[in-house]
Amino acid sequence: MILENFPTFSEWILPGIALFGGIILVAVLLGLFFGYVVASFRYGPFEAFYTVAQVVGEAVPDFFNTSPKRVMAMARLAVKEALRRKVIVVAFAIFVLLLLFGQWFMTSQTEKPEQRFINTVMFGTQLLTLLTMMLVSAFSLPEDIKKKTIYTVVTKPVRPTEIILGRIVGFGFLGSLLLLAMGLVSFLFVSRNLTHNHDVVGDTQTIASLTKFEMGTKFSPETGRRLSDNAVMEGSTNTVSGHSHRLEVIEFLASGPDDPMVSGPDVVDVFEKSNQTFVHRLICLPYGGHTHEVTVDGKGDDAKITIGPSVGYFRARVPIYAEKLRFLDSDGKPSDKGLNVGKESTYRGFIDGGSPLGGASLSRANFFYEGITPDRFQNLDVIPLELQLGVFRTYKADIQQQVMAGITFESVPDNESENRFVSNMENFETNEYQLQVRGVNRKIRGQILAPDGSLVEQGEYDLFDDFAKNGKLKISLACLDRSQYLGCAKADIYFRAGDEVYWWNFAKGYIGIWCQMMIIIAMAVAFSTFLSSPIVMLGVIVMMVVGFFTPFIRSLKTTDWDAGGPIESFIRVVTQSNMMVELETGWATTLIKNTDAFINQRLSDLTYLAPDFKQLDFANFLTFGYSIDTQRIVVAVAVTLAFCIGLTLLGYFSLKTREIAK
Amino acid sequence: MATETTADQTEEKKSSKLEQTNPDYDPNIVIETQNLTKIYRDFWGRQKVRALNALDLEIRKGEIFGLLGPNGSGKSTTIKLLLGLLFPTSGRAMVFGENATEVTKNERIGYLPEESYLYKFLTAEETLDFYGRLFDMPAKVRKERVQSLIQQVGLTHAKRRQLREYSKGMTRRIGLAQALINDPELVLLDEPTSGLDPLGTREMKDMILKLRDQGKTVVMCSHLLGDVQDVCDRIAILYQGDLKELGRVDSLLKVSEETQIRAKNLPDAARAEILEVIKKHGGGDAEVENPKSTLEELFLNIVRESEQRPGQRASGNK
Numbered sequence: 001m002i003l004e005n006f007p008t009f010s011e012w013i014l015p016g017i018a019l020f021g022g023i024i025l026v027a028v029l030l031g032l033f034f035g036y037v038v039a040s041f042r043y044g045p046f047e048a049f050y051t052v053a054q055v056v057g058e059a060v061p062d063f064f065n066t067s068p069k070r071v072m073a074m075a076r077l078a079v080k081e082a083l084r085r086k087v088i089v090v091a092f093a094i095f096v097l098l099l100l101f102g103q104w105f106m107t108s109q110t111e112k113p114e115q116r117f118i119n120t121v122m123f124g125t126q127l128l129t130l131l132t133m134m135l136v137s138a139f140s141l142p143e144d145i146k147k148k149t150i151y152t153v154v155t156k157p158v159r160p161t162e163i164i165l166g167r168i169v170g171f172g173f174l175g176s177l178l179l180l181a182m183g184l185v186s187f188l189f190v191s192r193n194l195t196h197n198h199d200v201v202g203d204t205q206t207i208a209s210l211t212k213f214e215m216g217t218k219f220s221p222e223t224g225r226r227l228s229d230n231a232v233m234e235g236s237t238n239t240v241s242g243h244s245h246r247l248e249v250i251e252f253l254a255s256g257p258d259d260p261m262v263s264g265p266d267v268v269d270v271f272e273k274s275n276q277t278f279v280h281r282l283i284c285l286p287y288g289g290h291t292h293e294v295t296v297d298g299k300g301d302d303a304k305i306t307i308g309p310s311v312g313y314f315r316a317r318v319p320i321y322a323e324k325l326r327f328l329d330s331d332g333k334p335s336d337k338g339l340n341v342g343k344e345s346t347y348r349g350f351i352d353g354g355s356p357l358g359g360a361s362l363s364r365a366n367f368f369y370e371g372i373t374p375d376r377f378q379n380l381d382v383i384p385l386e387l388q389l390g391v392f393r394t395y396k397a398d399i400q401q402q403v404m405a406g407i408t409f410e411s412v413p414d415n416e417s418e419n420r421f422v423s424n425m426e427n428f429e430t431n432e433y434q435l436q437v438r439g440v441n442r443k444i445r446g447q448i449l450a451p452d453g454s455l456v457e458q459g460e461y462d463l464f465d466d467f468a469k470n471g472k473l474k475i476s477l478a479c480l481d482r483s484q485y486l487g488c489a490k491a492d493i494y495f496r497a498g499d500e501v502y503w504w505n506f507a508k509g510y511i512g513i514w515c516q517m518m519i520i521i522a523m524a525v526a527f528s529t530f531l532s533s534p535i536v537m538l539g540v541i542v543m544m545v546v547g548f549f550t551p552f553i554r555s556l557k558t559t560d561w562d563a564g565g566p567i568e569s570f571i572r573v574v575t576q577s578n579m580m581v582e583l584e585t586g587w588a589t590t591l592i593k594n595t596d597a598f599i600n601q602r603l604s605d606l607t608y609l610a611p612d613f614k615q616l617d618f619a620n621f622l623t624f625g626y627s628i629d630t631q632r633i634v635v636a637v638a639v640t641l642a643f644c645i646g647l648t649l650l651g652y653f654s655l656k657t658r659e660i661a662k
Numbered sequence: 663m664a665t666e667t668t669a670d671q672t673e674e675k676k677s678s679k680l681e682q683t684n685p686d687y688d689p690n691i692v693i694e695t696q697n698l699t700k701i702y703r704d705f706w707g708r709q710k711v712r713a714l715n716a717l718d719l720e721i722r723k724g725e726i727f728g729l730l731g732p733n734g735s736g737k738s739t740t741i742k743l744l745l746g747l748l749f750p751t752s753g754r755a756m757v758f759g760e761n762a763t764e765v766t767k768n769e770r771i772g773y774l775p776e777e778s779y780l781y782k783f784l785t786a787e788e789t790l791d792f793y794g795r796l797f798d799m800p801a802k803v804r805k806e807r808v809q810s811l812i813q814q815v816g817l818t819h820a821k822r823r824q825l826r827e828y829s830k831g832m833t834r835r836i837g838l839a840q841a842l843i844n845d846p847e848l849v850l851l852d853e854p855t856s857g858l859d860p861l862g863t864r865e866m867k868d869m870i871l872k873l874r875d876q877g878k879t880v881v882m883c884s885h886l887l888g889d890v891q892d893v894c895d896r897i898a899i900l901y902q903g904d905l906k907e908l909g910r911v912d913s914l915l916k917v918s919e920e921t922q923i924r925a926k927n928l929p930d931a932a933r934a935e936i937l938e939v940i941k942k943h944g945g946g947d948a949e950v951e952n953p954k955s956t957l958e959e960l961f962l963n964i965v966r967e968s969e970q971r972p973g974q975r976a977s978g979n980k
């Protein structure tokens with residue numbers, strides 16, 4: 001999952017408030033200026049001054065005297081209006097119908113059924129909720145003005161703030177109900193479609209249903225498929241929900257008769273060979289991101305096999321990401337971005353494995369963690385570490401052969417004069433974006449190095465007590481295959497602290513849609529104070545599109561254009577000047593470039609007027625099975641609140657300065 | 663009782679505040695307009711129509727004031743300016759000593775628009791409850807007031823029906839009820855009898871008179887001259903935005919050069935004697951005859967009798 005750098009709420013709030021305050025200040029100043037200009041045309045310059053002053057003077061008591069009771073009365077009206085027009089019921093019915101028919105096309109016969117189901121329900125919910133609430137809110141106030149029902153409201157002691165806030169609250173409440181209903185149906189839909197059981201193919205549901213072969217057989221005598229290294233039997237489950245699983249009995253070496261593995265529920269046989277204990281376990285091989293628990297009752301061929309419910313779906317992993325990621329280049333020198341592998345996405349940086357002629361590379365990706373304490377991992381002896389790396393191959397060779405990588409753990413002393421703990425390198429193979437789930441033993445073999453790099457001692461050390469004594473830990477990633485590259489970003493290697501309750505994480509995913517919905521409602525209500533319904537809809541749709549593509553639009557500003565900004569480009573077009581040739585230096589060029597820079601900056605500022613919907617979209621967390629960080633939720637709610645306040649101000653001044661009657 | 667006391671206290675507080683801030687404020691003058699002008703303009707700011715021209719008006723507490731004039735004379739524009747629904751092009755409109763655009767003045771105002779612009783998806787009870795909430799009325803007071811008004815306008819039988827099912831007359835009644843939800847001191851009625859049958863018209867007129875008797879000020883605009891004549895104490899006649907006449911109805915309609923004598927059960931001999939006396943004193947065009955009732959009175963009498971004796975029919979050969 002691509003996870004852009006994200007500040008915590010405390011890091012975000014001050015610049016956020018400064019940006020919000022700046023936008024509001026500029027908007028108020030521009031509003032006053034344009035208000036004065038328009039009033040000057042109508043009443044003359046002196047009278048205009050008093051008119052503008054009157055509006056400003058009335059605004060302050062209007063805000064302070066806004067009555068929550070009247071806001072709630074307006075909200076109740078908005079709710080009744082939408083309910084009795086049955087828009088919400090129709091939207092919900094359409095959603096249910098979409099799920100019913102969509103089910104035909106969303107079988108679990110796919111690589112990642114959980115992702116497909118969650119993507120579909122989240123997208124359907126988002127689309128229907130946003131469109132429905134946009135329609136409801138865009139038509140409400142203009143209809144009131146058109147049908148003149150607003151006459152009987154504004155002639156009561158109702159302030160414009162109450163009219164706007166009432167609608168935002170009312171439609172927000174209704175949208176929340178719709179979202180809740182859709183969320184519940186979606187949760188049931190996904191759960192129902194992913195939960196399933198299998199039987200073993202064969203007449204008896206016993207070990208006798210499996211095919212035996214010699215250990216070391218590479219390909220199945222029955223199906224011709226590649227077998228696991230130590231497999232001794234194979235079989236298959238029946239097809240349920242569009243897929244089946246392969247079953248294999250695999251031989252494991254146990255540490256002794258007391259090894260917990262020996263007494264596991266999936267044990268088919270335990271035997272001694274050459275004074276060593278071996279265990280045959282029945283494994284259900286994963287398919288589409290899940291597997292099943294297997295229970296074997298009895299001994300020998302008559303032992304009964306029971307395939308349990310699916311395991312692997314409905315995860316909400318709580319990752320502990322690195323605080324920072326630093327690269328070393330091929331010579332072991334610090335580098336900002338990692339190696340350049342061509343025109344690739346800049347999200348991941350790359351490290352190389354050296355070259356056949358130059359030897360092994362010193363290129364490393366160093367992940368720095370903080371807060372690594374045993375209590376965050378429930379004092380487990382084996383700490384889960386998950387990796388998902390990019391792979392860039394410069395030659396294919398055997399494409400099925402994975403790229404070799406290695407990781408080492410290092411302590412990060414607070415003082416440079418302290419000794420460092422460095423673990424031995426653990427090697428593993430990986431394919432592009434393949435999720436590697438590794439258990440890191442708390443006891444790690446390694447060495448203590450003096451500050452000058454000399455060896456102090458070797459031995460077995462504790463991950464928490466020695467390596468991460470101060471809570472800090474470094475993981476160093478190396479690519480071990482020559483001429484191959486590994487790509488990684490900060491979120492690609494993380495410790496898994498545990499799992500969050502799934503339904504709660506699912507609910508948090510809907511908070512993102514709720515935030516988007518509230519902004520759409522506030523936008524539609526604010527726009528409808530001065531625009532007709534169709535124009536409101538058009539405006540909101542444009543803002544939505546801009547909102548979903550905000551990162552792209554903002555990236556346009558940061559791109560270095562070869563031919564300069566708009567003025568410079570125009571000059572180049574007129575003078576037929578090649579865009580690679582620098583303009584003549586002089587005051588004119590300086591003026592052009594500065595003007596372009598100014599325009600560029602102002603255009604960039606304008607992008608902040610549109611909400612960044614990507615920032616409010618948490619669907620990917622659910623799709624990829626990660627817990628949604630509370631910091632993100634808090635920031636999303638704060639952004640939503642800021643937009644609602646800004647849009648309420650816009651709506652207030654628009655309603656205050658317009659004539660309600662014609 | 664407690665509510666009344668609170669309302670009185672609020673009024674006192676408001677009046678004293680205005681007196682403090684505006685020494686010219688006379689609590690007996692409810693509405694005051696000075697040079698009030700409204701010009702409608704197009705998108706480009708060009709003048710389309712001058713709807714109201716330099717209107718100077720004072721409406722005093724406790725009177726029924728009628729704005730009279732043909733369509734397009736500026737009656738509704740005046741009402742809308744007084745309510746703050748429109749902004750004056752020049753001049754000013756004051757209500758209870760406050761600028762007409764002030765929201766706070768609305769706490770003491772009730773407004774019945776030309777057509778009852780109400781939410782059709784609400785029932786009568788919900789409608790009044792909604793408007794009651796806009797006045798921050800406590801729940802108990804609101805409920806009592808809603809039931810009392812529904813009974814007062816005769817809609818008890820239809821209080822749980824949505825307004826979209828209402829006839830025009832019923833809609834006007836619920837419209838009037840919403841205008842009275844806050845027990846206002848000033849009631850502005852835009853064409854109050856429009857769309858009502860003669861019975862409804864009479865009831866509306868009786869209601870207006872009752873409001874005056876309760877000490878409220880009523881401002882109504884209408885082009886139905888009979889209605890205005892029946893209920894108004896003072897009237898202003900507008901034509902093409904200009905104020906053409908202003909004064910008390912009785913003095914405006916008084917025909918000074920004619921004398922009317924009314925008596926019951928007068929014998930013919932006495933009639934002849936009266937004519938003689940008139941001739942003797944030089945009175946010209948003297949007539950002595952039985953007065954005629956109005957068609958409205960005849961209609962109302964028939965309806966009342968029909969209600970008392972259902973089934974009675976008139977013969978067709980009269």
